[in-house]
Structures are given as C-alpha cells and as structure tokens.
Amino acid sequence: MNAAGFPILSLLTFLPLVGAAIILSVRGDAAVVAQNARWTALWTSLVVFVLSLILWARFDHGTADFQFVERLEWLPAFGVGYHMGVDGISVLFILLSTALTPICILASWEAIGTRVREFMVAFLVLETMMVGMFSALDFVLFYIFFEGVLIPMFLIIGVWGHDRRVYAAFKLFLYTLLGSVLMLLALLYLWYTAGTTDIPELFRHRIPAAAQTWIFFAFLASFAVKVPMWPVHTWLPDAHVEAPTAGSVILAGVLLKMGAYGFLRFSLPMLPDASATFAPLIFALSVIAVIYTSLVALAQDNMKKLIAYSSVAHMGIVTIGIFTFNAQGISGALFTMLAHGVVSSALFLCVGVLYDRRHSLEIASYGGVAKIMPGYALVFMLFTMASVGLPGTANFVGEFLVIVGAWRVNPWVALGAATGMILGAAYMLLLYRRIAFGRITRDDLRALLDLSPREYAIFVPLVLLTLWMGVYPQSFLSFFTASVAGLVERHEAALGAARLAAGM
Amino acid sequence: MNWTLALPEIALACAGLVILLVGVIPGRNTFFGCTMAVIGALLLAAVLVLGQPEGTALGGLYVADAFSGFMKILALLGAALGLVLALDFNRRESLDRFEFPVLALFATTGMMVMVSANDLMAVYMGLELLSLPLYVIAAFDRDNGRSAEAGLKYFVLGALASGLLLYGVSLVYGFAGTTNFDRLADVFSGNGGVPAGVVVGLVFVVAGLIFKVSAVPFHMWTPDVYEGAPTPVTAFFAAAPKVAAVALLARVLLGPFGDLAAQWQQVIILASLGSMLLGAFAAVGQRNIKRLMAYSSIGHVGYALMGLAVVSDEGLRGLAIYMLIYMLMNIGTFAILVGMRRRGRAVERIEDLAGLGGTDLGRALWMTVFMFSMAGIPPLAGFFGKLYVFLAAVQGGFWTLAVVGVLTSVVSAYYYLRIVKVMFFDEAPAEGGLDATTPGLAAVTATTGIFNLVFCLYPAPLLLAAGLAAAALLG
Numbered sequence: 001m002n003a004a005g006f007p008i009l010s011l012l013t014f015l016p017l018v019g020a021a022i023i024l025s026v027r028g029d030a031a032v033v034a035q036n037a038r039w040t041a042l043w044t045s046l047v048v049f050v051l052s053l054i055l056w057a058r059f060d061h062g063t064a065d066f067q068f069v070e071r072l073e074w075l076p077a078f079g080v081g082y083h084m085g086v087d088g089i090s091v092l093f094i095l096l097s098t099a100l101t102p103i104c105i106l107a108s109w110e111a112i113g114t115r116v117r118e119f120m121v122a123f124l125v126l127e128t129m130m131v132g133m134f135s136a137l138d139f140v141l142f143y144i145f146f147e148g149v150l151i152p153m154f155l156i157i158g159v160w161g162h163d164r165r166v167y168a169a170f171k172l173f174l175y176t177l178l179g180s181v182l183m184l185l186a187l188l189y190l191w192y193t194a195g196t197t198d199i200p201e202l203f204r205h206r207i208p209a210a211a212q213t214w215i216f217f218a219f220l221a222s223f224a225v226k227v228p229m230w231p232v233h234t235w236l237p238d239a240h241v242e243a244p245t246a247g248s249v250i251l252a253g254v255l256l257k258m259g260a261y262g263f264l265r266f267s268l269p270m271l272p273d274a275s276a277t278f279a280p281l282i283f284a285l286s287v288i289a290v291i292y293t294s295l296v297a298l299a300q301d302n303m304k305k306l307i308a309y310s311s312v313a314h315m316g317i318v319t320i321g322i323f324t325f326n327a328q329g330i331s332g333a334l335f336t337m338l339a340h341g342v343v344s345s346a347l348f349l350c351v352g353v354l355y356d357r358r359h360s361l362e363i364a365s366y367g368g369v370a371k372i373m374p375g376y377a378l379v380f381m382l383f384t385m386a387s388v389g390l391p392g393t394a395n396f397v398g399e400f401l402v403i404v405g406a407w408r409v410n411p412w413v414a415l416g417a418a419t420g421m422i423l424g425a426a427y428m429l430l431l432y433r434r435i436a437f438g439r440i441t442r443d444d445l446r447a448l449l450d451l452s453p454r455e456y457a458i459f460v461p462l463v464l465l466t467l468w469m470g471v472y473p474q475s476f477l478s479f480f481t482a483s484v485a486g487l488v489e490r491h492e493a494a495l496g497a498a499r500l501a502a503g504m
Numbered sequence: 505m506n507w508t509l510a511l512p513e514i515a516l517a518c519a520g521l522v523i524l525l526v527g528v529i530p531g532r533n534t535f536f537g538c539t540m541a542v543i544g545a546l547l548l549a550a551v552l553v554l555g556q557p558e559g560t561a562l563g564g565l566y567v568a569d570a571f572s573g574f575m576k577i578l579a580l581l582g583a584a585l586g587l588v589l590a591l592d593f594n595r596r597e598s599l600d601r602f603e604f605p606v607l608a609l610f611a612t613t614g615m616m617v618m619v620s621a622n623d624l625m626a627v628y629m630g631l632e633l634l635s636l637p638l639y640v641i642a643a644f645d646r647d648n649g650r651s652a653e654a655g656l657k658y659f660v661l662g663a664l665a666s667g668l669l670l671y672g673v674s675l676v677y678g679f680a681g682t683t684n685f686d687r688l689a690d691v692f693s694g695n696g697g698v699p700a701g702v703v704v705g706l707v708f709v710v711a712g713l714i715f716k717v718s719a720v721p722f723h724m725w726t727p728d729v730y731e732g733a734p735t736p737v738t739a740f741f742a743a744a745p746k747v748a749a750v751a752l753l754a755r756v757l758l759g760p761f762g763d764l765a766a767q768w769q770q771v772i773i774l775a776s777l778g779s780m781l782l783g784a785f786a787a788v789g790q791r792n793i794k795r796l797m798a799y800s801s802i803g804h805v806g807y808a809l810m811g812l813a814v815v816s817d818e819g820l821r822g823l824a825i826y827m828l829i830y831m832l833m834n835i836g837t838f839a840i841l842v843g844m845r846r847r848g849r850a851v852e853r854i855e856d857l858a859g860l861g862g863t864d865l866g867r868a869l870w871m872t873v874f875m876f877s878m879a880g881i882p883p884l885a886g887f888f889g890k891l892y893v894f895l896a897a898v899q900g901g902f903w904t905l906a907v908v909g910v911l912t913s914v915v916s917a918y919y920y921l922r923i924v925k926v927m928f929f930d931e932a933p934a935e936g937g938l939d940a941t942t943p944g945l946a947a948v949t950a951t952t953g954i955f956n957l958v959f960c961l962y963p964a965p966l967l968l969a970a971g972l973a974a975a976a977l978l979g
Contacts, residue, residue, distance in 0.1 A: 075964055077971070118865070140891075144882035144960065151876055154921070158929045159861075166929050170921060177881075177917055181910035188891075188898040188906070 007070045009084040012052055012098065013132040016124035019044025023121050034116035038109060041120035045102040045127065052098040055091055061478050064088065064486030066137060066200060074138075079196035083137040088483030089264050089334065090134045092476065093257055096341045097130040099461070100253045104246035106458050107349055111245055111356050112160055119160055123246065126152040130254050134261065139187050139197040146262075147180055149255060153247070161242040162361075168235075168242035175225055175235040183222035186215040190270075202270055203490070209273045209498065216274035219267050226259030229282075229319060230289035233312045240308035241361065245352030248304060252311050253345035257337050260318050264330070268322065269487060272494035279323040283413045286323075289316035290420030297427040302361050303351045306431055307344060310387065313420050314340045314395075320417055321402035325491055329405025330484045331477060336398030338476060339386070339469055343394055346383045346462040350376070353455060354435075357448050363431065368440035373450040377436045379459050384432045386466050388425045394469035397477075509561035509568050512552040512576065513616045519545035520609045527602035535600035539587055542605035546584040546612060550577055558976075560622055564684050567622035574824055574973035575619045575751035578831055582743035583612040585835045585948055589842045590736035592942045597850065599644055599734060607637035608740060615748030619755070624673045624683035624709075627752065631669070631716065634745055635662050641740070642733045654732025661715070661725045669712025675705025688760030703767050710771055713756065716749035719805045720778030730798035735850065738794055739838030742801050743831045750805070750827055754812055754820065758977050765815045772813040777908055779806025784912035787919045793841060793854050796919060797834075800878060803916055804830050810909060811893040814900035820974035822892035825967060829877075829889035829959070836952030837874045840867060843941040851938075854923060859932025867941060868927045870953040875924050877956045879917040885959035892967075 022044075023037045060067060066085035074082040086094060105123060112119045126149065133145035150173055158169035191197050194205040207215065225232045236256075240248050268275050290313045297309035314336065321333025353376060354369070355361060370377035386393035389400075399421060406414040440446065451459070469476060507514070523545070527538045553576045560567045587605055594600045614633030621627040639662060643655020677683050679701040680691045692698060715722040730738045757768055783803020790796040808830065811823030844851050861868040877886035890913060897906040941949075959966075 073964075075967065077964070077967070115862070118861070144887070147882045147887075151881060154924075155928060158925060166925055169925070169929075170918070173921060174914060174918060178911075178914045181914055184891075184894065185898060185906055185910060188895045191895065192899045 009068055009135040012048055013128055015048050016127040020121045020124040023117055037117040037120040041105050045105055049098045049102055052095050059091055064482045080140045081138055084135045085137045086135055088480035092338055092479055093134045094131055097254050101127045103458050104249050108246040122152040122155050137199045156247045157243045160244040165242045168238040171235045172239045179222040179225035182218045186218035212271045212274035216271045223259040223262040227315045229285050237305045237308040241304045248348040249345045252348055253341040260337055263322050272491050273498050276495055282319055282323045286316040286319045287416035294420050294423035301363055303363055304361050307347050311344050317399055317402050317417050320406050324405040324409045326405050327484050327488050328401045332398050332401025332405055334480050339394035339398050342465050343383055343386045350380045363434050366435045367438045370436040372448050375450045384428050388428050389421050392470045394466045397473040506561045510566050512549040516549045516613045524606050534602045538602040539605040542609045543584050543587055546580045550580045565623045565626045566620050570976035571973040572620045576616055578747045578828055579615045579744045582831045586740035586743055588944050588948055589739050589839055591944050593736045593842050607641050611637040618748045618752040622685045641737050645734045650732035654729045657725055658729045665712045665715035668708050672705040672708025675701050685760040692763045713753045714775055717805050719775040720782050723802050727795050727798040731792055731795045735842045742834045747827050747831055750808055772809055776806045776809035776813050780912040784915035792852055794852050807893055810897055810905050814896050814902050816900055817974050817978055818899055819896035821970045822896045824970035824973045825892050826889040829885045832952045832955050833874055833877050833886055836949055839945045839948040840871050843945045845939040854926055857926050858930040861928035863932050863937025870949045872924050873953050873956055875920040879920040880913050883960040885956040
C-alpha cells in the first residue's frame with residue numbers, strides 16, 4: 001500500500017463523481033435543487049481538497065520515484081492496467097486542480113443562475129477528469145482522462161457561455177480532438193511495440209530514432225494544441241472570451257497545463273533523441289508565441305481576450321523551459337505553470353467580478369474603478385504585478401529560472417523570453433491603468449459595490465498563495481527537485497547512449 | 505445426422521410458425537402478445553446458442569463455433585431490443601399488426617443461418633430469408649408513400665445485390681467445383697495462381713455482401729430506406745442485420761477465400777476508406793435525424809471493415825467488439841429517436857430535439873452519452889470500439905487506414921456534437937418540448953446507456969469472448 005495507507009489518488013479522482021451523483025439524484029423545487037446543488041458541489045470539492053492535502057504532507061521530497069502508487073488489473077491480456085501514482089512533476093498539479101475547483105464553484109455561486117444542477121455536475125466531472133489525468137500512470141488511462149476533459153468543458157462553454165458560445169465550444173472540441181487522435185495513433189504504436197502501456201515501463205523501452213520523430217510530431221500535434229503553442233493557439237482566446245468565469249479559470253488554471261505536462265511526462269523521457277533534435281523548432285515556435293501574442297495582447301479591447309493572449313505568452317515561456325533539458329529550465333517551467341495556474345486564474349476571477357456587476361468585458365466600459373472599489377483594485381493590482389513577474393510574487397521565480405536555463409542553451413532564446421516579460425509589463429500595466437485609474441467617465445460605474453465577503457473568500461487564498469510562492473518558493477520547488485533531476489539525468493544518459501551508438 | 509447442432513435455428517423457425525398460427529386465430533389484436541412471444545423465442549434461441557457445442561452439421565452446410573456464437577448472441581439481442589422499441593410506436597401509428605414481430609423473427613432466423621453458413625448455398629439461403637421479411641417490414645407503413653418507397657427501393661436494389669452475389673457464386677462454383685467452404689479453402693490453398701474467373705466471382709460475391717452491410721460504394725439505398733421506413737424498423741435494420749451481414753462477410757472472406765486475401769484485401773480497404781469518408785462528410789449537412797443515422801451507420805461500418813481489412817486476429821477481434829458496441833449504441837440512440845413525439849405526432853428533424861436538456865434532462869443526458877460514444881470520446885464504450893480496430897490497423901502497418909480513420913472520426917464528431925448542441929444550447933420551440941417517453945423505451949435507453957458508461961470499468965470478459973470468436977474464425 002502507499003504512504004497514505006489507503007488508495008488516496010482513486011479517492012481524489014472519483015469522489016467528485018459521487019458528489020455529482022448525489023446532485024443528480026436530488027428532486028424537487030427548482031430553487032431548492034439549485035441551492036442544494038451548490039452546497040453539495042462545494043462540500044464535495046472541499047472534502048476532496050482537504051484529502052489532497054495528505055499528498056502535500058506525506059509526499060517524500062527525496063525521491064524521483066512514483067509515490068502513492070495503486071495498481072489494479074484492468075486488461076491484463078493487453079498489458080493495460082489501472083495504474084495511478086504521482087511524482088514531483090504531477091503532485092502539485094493535483095493540488096492545483098483540487099484547490100481551484102472549490103474556488104470556481106464559489107465564483108459561480110451567483111454568476112450561474114440557470115441550470116445550476118447541471119453546471120455543478122459538469123464541474124465535478126471535470127474535476128474527476130483533471131485529477132485522474134495527472135495521476136494516471138498508464139497511457140490508455142491517461143488518454144481517457146485527457147480526452148474526457150473535453151466533454152464537460154464543451155458543455156460548460158456551450159451552455160453557460162456568452163454570445164458566440166456555440167462557435168467557441170465547437171472550436172475548442174474539434175481542435176483538441178484533432179490533435180489528440182494523432183496522439184492516439186502514436187499511443188497505439190507504442191502499445192504494440194512495447195507490449196504495455198504502463199508509463200514507468202515505457203520509460204525503460206527504447207524507441208528507435210526513426211520512429212521517435214513520427215511519435216514526437218504526433219505528440220506535438222496533441223500537446224501543442226493543449227498548451228497552446230503558436231500557431232494553433234487560436235481556439236484559446238475564443239474559448240476564454242465565451243466561457244463563463246469559472247470555465248475560464250479552470251481552462252487557464254489547469255487545462256492549459258495538460259499540454260506542458262504531456263511534454264514532460266511523455267515527450268521528454270520517452271523520446272529523448274527526437275526531443276533534442278526538435279528543441280530548436282519548439283524554441284522558435286515558443287519565442288514567436290511569446291513576442292507575437294504579447295503584441296496582440298497590447299492591442300486588445302476585451303479584458304478576457306487580453307488575459308487569454310497573455311496566457312499563450314506565458315505558456316511559451318513554459319515550453320522554452322521544458323526544452324532546455326536542464327534543471328533550472330524545467331524547474332522554472334514547472335514553477336511557471338503553477339504560478340500561472342494561480343495568477344491567471346485569479347485574473348480571470350477579477351474580470352469575472354467586474355463582469356458580474358456590469359455584464360461587459362470591454363475595457364472601455366470601465367475606468368476609475370480604483371476610486372469606487374478600493375478593495376478590488378488592491379487585489380487586482382497584486383495579480384497584475386504577479387502576472388508581470390514582479391519579484392516577490394509567484395511568476396518571477398519561474399520565469400527567472402526559465403531564462404537562466406535558456407541562457408545556458410541559447411542566449412537568443414533567453415532574450416526572446418525576456419522580451420516577452422517586458423511586453424507583458426506593458427500590456428498588463430496598460431490594462432490596469434485603463435480599468436482602475438483615470439477619471440470616472442461613466443456615471444453608471446459609481447453604483448458598483450466593492451468585493452462581497454464571498455468574493456473575499458475566493459481571493460484571499462489566491463493572494464496568500466501568490467505571495468507565498470513568490471517569497472518562499474523553496475517549499476514548492478522542493479517537491480520537484482528530485483524528479484526534475486531524475487528526468488534530466490535520464491535524458492542525458494539516453495542522449496549519451498545515442499551519441500555513443502552514432503560514434504561507433 | 506447431427507442436426508441437433510442447429511437447434512437454435514430450428515427452434516426459432518418452429519416458434520415463428522407457431523406464433524404465426526396463434527396470431528391469426530383470435531379475433532382481436534394480438535400484436536402485443538405476439539411481440540412478447542417472439543422476444544421470448546429470441547431469448548430462448550440465445551440460451552440455446554450459449555449451450556451449443558461446436559462442430560459442423562447438415563452435410564457441411566452448417567457450422568457452429570465461437571465466432572458464430574458471439575455474432576448470433578449479438579444479432580438476437582439486437583433483434584429483441586429492436587422489437588421492444590416497436591411495441592409502443594407501432595400501436596400509436598396503427599402498425600400494430602402481429603405480422604410485424606413474426607417477420608422480424610423470420611429475418612432473425614435468416615441472420616442465424618447466415619452467421620453459421622458453411623457453404624455458399626447456405627449463405628444465399630440465409631441472406632434471402634433475411635432480406636425478404638426486411639423488404640416487407642420496410643414498407644410496413646403501407647399507406648405512407650415514403651415507407652412504400654423505402655420498401656420498393658430496398659427490394660429492387662436488394663434483388664440486384666442478390667443477383668450479383670449469385671452470379672459470383674456460380675463463377676466460383678464453376679472454377680472451383682464446389683460451394684462448401686472447407687473444400688473451397690482446400691482448393692485455393694494450393695500454390696500456384698488462381699484462375700481469373702475465381703477472382704471475378706469473388707469480387708461479385710464481395711459486392712453482394714457489401715451491399716448488405718451498406719458500405720461504400722453500395723450504400724446508396726441506406727439513407728432513403730432509413731429515412732422512409734418506420735423508425736423502429738430503421739432501428740432494427742441498423743442493428744441486427746448489420747451484425748449478421750458483417751459476420752457473414754468476415755466468414756466468407758476469411759474462411760474459403762482466406763488464402764486469396766491479397767485479392768480481396770484492396771477491395772475491403774477501399775470500401776472501408778470510402779465508408780469512413782462518406783459517413784463523415786455526407787452526414788454533416790443532414791437535417792433529418794434518421795438520415796443522419798444512416799450516414800453515421802455507413803461510417804461505423806467503415807471502421808468495422810477496417811478490422812477485416814487488416815486480416816489479423818487482432819483485427820477480427822476489433823471487428824467483433826466494434827459490432828457489439830455499435831449495436832448497443834445504435835439501439836440506445838434509436839430508443840430515443842423512436843420516442844421523439846410532439847403532441848402525439850412522431851417527429852424526426854434534428855431541430856425537434858431543441859431544448860431537450862431543459863425539458864427532459866434524463867433523456868438528453870442519455871442521448872449525450874450515445875452521441876459522445878458514437879463520436880468515440882473516452883471513457884465511453886464507442887472509444888474502445890475504435891481503439892481496438894485502430895490498434896489492429898497500426899499493428900498491421902495500415903497507416904492510411906488508421907490516419908483516415910482518426911481524422912474522419914474528428915469530422916464525424918462535429919455532427920454528433922451538433923445534436924448535443926441542439927439539445928443543450930438551443931431553446932425549446934414555442935410549441936413545447938417532446939412528449940414523455942414510455943417505460944419500455946426508457947428501460948432500453950437506460951440499459952444500453954449504462955453499458956456505454958461502464959464498459960470501460962471491466963471490459964475484460966467481453967474482450968475475451970471477442971478474442972475467442974476471432975480465433976475460431978482464423979485458427
């Protein structure tokens with residue numbers, strides 16, 4: 001059995017489904033059902049979150065091995081098993097997912113007024129898929145969760161989104177599916193050549209260099225869409241703009257991390273040669289993403305679109321970090337992913353606060369908000385600064401490490417990433433100035449109320465987390481130090497072996 | 505004389521005759537009673553199939569093995585569920601005549617003969633026993649022009665296909681000197697080339713059978729017949745006969761013509777590619793949901809044929825598991841389509857589902873399950889169906905098939921999603937939502953829906969059965 005003494009990962013994965021089943025079984029008056037659904041969803045997600053803290057407490061920082069492992073027979077004849085476990089790379093993403101879910105449910109408390117029951121069910125199913133994806137140690141199992149995420153996300157955007165929601169939902173679904181099915185083919189190839197889909201065993205399976213190229217591109221098709229990397233990022237701004245606040249939060253906070261996680265979990269360890277060969281391609285795409293999307297963000301009039309483009313830029317920094325293949329770069333990428341998960345979620349929540357009051361996402365509809373909503377302005381400023389990468393906040397540590405790592409590989413790439421940070425400061429500060437400062441030109445803004453206690457309850461944990469990550473990053477870095485070191489070591493060993501083979 | 509081996513078929517045929525007699529005698533309507541009796545007979549036959557020993561019988565015309573057992577259970581299950589769907593619909597549309605279940609029963613007997621055929625003559629006999637009742641029930645709503653048109657179209661084109669098949673059989677017989685599968689296999693297993701006449705005959709046989717499974721390029725009848733026939737008949741068409749026809753195609757190609765795989769493989773590959781592409785693209789513009797299901801079924805047959813095209817154990821296993829999952833997805837979907845009524849009148853446009861998520865959440869959720877399953881999204885059963893045929897294609901190195909397969913599955917996801925979109929994102933029309941469904945339909949929906957949801961939890965026994973079935977045919 002594992003360190004927790006009970007199958008904690010399965011419990012974390014499937015407990016939300018129990019909550020969803022309870023919500024679905026409630027009958028009666030519509031208002032009562034809605035209220036019951038909200039409370040059941042909140043309690044379920046809180047219980048899951050508290051349980052997930054066991055992972056935080058019991059995780060062994062000193063080893064790169066998988067922990068809390070669970071294994072069941074599933075399809076023994078095919079070499080497919082139900083295999084769950086976490087290492088330093090995945091454990092914090094599970095915590096991120098379980099922490100953001102209750103926040104999202106709280107954020108939807110009043111914002112979602114129609115079909116509340118269905119919304120909460122969709123959200124809990126989404127949590128199952130996210131946690132399951134990060135804990136799956138079997139490729140087929142991973143794929144099931146990876147794709148399964150699309151079903152609730154499609155419904156969340158399509159049913160509770162804004163005006164062009166149908167277009168955005170279809171675009172999200174079909175784009176992602178197109179990428180994923182190509183990965184499925186690569187998965188099938190691996191499955192029959194290795195005879196197993198167990199991830200730790202696939203790590204040990206050497207794939208011939210010629211096949212690695214094809215598999216790498218099949219994986220790239222899937223992960224690049226999820227990250228999203230330039231030029232397949234266009235679904236993201238649409239999805240963000242049309243999604244309800246909670247949908248945007250989970251999209252930015254967790255779903256965008258799935259692609260980068262895929263690179264770390266599959267591409268790097270299983271395809272070391274192809275990863276090294278095509279790293280320049282990834283660098284080029286990432287640098288373009290960082291600079292181009294930052295410039296695009298500068299030109300946006302829609303708050304959500306601006307933050308969505310900034311997400312693409314931040315994820316560009318993440319992919320740069322991953323493909324540096326050194327400890328700084330990869331740790332920086334992981335840290336940036338976590339920080340971005342917290343900060344951009346919080347920014348979308350900030351936008352959601354304004355949207356709930358004024359039902360407009362246009363920047364021009366606001367101005368001088370700082371005088372009317374001082375508490376809100378303070379919170380928003382903190383997250384703006386964090387997004388810019390101010391030292392002392394979460395993003396700084398990660399981006400700094402990535403740039404250091406990238407410098408060791410190629411100074412030009414580091415320069416590109418740094419340019420992105422400068423441009424990031426420009427568009428975020430511009431956004432903040434246009435919303436919070438200036439004269440109040442619109443009288444209808446004067447009636448806006450500052451943050452409610454429920455909204456404080458949403459933001460306080462995120463504020464604390466952002467500052468904690470900025471001031472004492474070691475408590476997070478220590479989780480993945482060993483795993484990242486193991487990954488880098490394995491990568492170098494594999495490359496060394498390949499060079500040796502080529503030399504002979 | 506070991507005729508007892510064919511007990512399931514004999515029992516079914518006798519039951520059909522008895523029910524036919526009993527149905528005529530009373531003066532009042534015996535539709536419900538006859539349907540129940542037929543369902544009982546089908547279940548009895550399923551039990552007999554489960555207890556059936558393996559071997560050949562009736563002078564080598566009939567074979568019983570794990571493959572025939574698997575496919576027969578599927579066909580019987582599909583037929584029984586299809587009849588449940590017809591119960592309420594036929595009563596409301598004044599189609600509640602007792603001949604309906606009896607015809608379905610004879611068609612099912614035909615399917616059983618097809619699946620167990622070990623001789624080209626038995627193939628033809630089974631096929632005709634299946635087809636003749638189907639022609640009749642396609643036109644069962646005889647006062648409705650579209651239904652009569654469907655029946656006639658199906659008959660004319662079906663007769664043409666039978667003619668092609670028979671011509672092919674006669675060529676094969678002329679060049680090989682036998683119609684028995686085992687002896688045909690012996691004749692073709694010798695080294696040295698096969699006469700061109702056999703190849704021509706083989707192509708004709710394949711064409712006749714491809715018509716029955718409604719794969720490209722002999723699919724043209726499908727949309728019209730599916731649209732015109734009464735909805736429960738469409739459900740019946742899409743489930744049981746398709747399983748039997750696919751099983752027959754597999755047996756004919758892998759049995760007597762197994763050593764001529766090089767000759768027929770390209771034909772099947774082309775049929776598979778064409779069906780997947782047509783099923784994906786032609787369905788996009790459809791407005792009638794039955795027509796859409798027709799194109800969707802063409803697409804699904806394309807995926808199933810992929811399992812046959814790769815000519816391997818894994819491929820055949822994929823095909824068996826695909827047919828199982830396809831049949832249950834389809835019956836579930838049709839259970840919802842059969843129940844689509846607004847103020848007592850049957851409706852069948854896609855827009856008629858609008859707002860179902862608001863008016864009848866349960867039904868909309870099940871429909872969503874079926875649509876995502878058909879699109880092949882995990883963790884639903886439809887994903888696993890595709891997974892095993894793709895796995896076989898990748899294993900055999902058939903990359904074109906695999907790549908086209910996954911890409912068309914993305915295209916077809918679009919139109920399945922469109923139904924989900926209509927149900928959940930659109931508002932219900934002003935004249936109100938759909939009428940409440942009936943307990944029978946709800947039960948079928950829930951059973952097949954639960955299967956689609958939980959298949960992922962413990963697929964091992966079904967996979968094992970499919971694997972045994974595949975091994976029986978290839979071993």
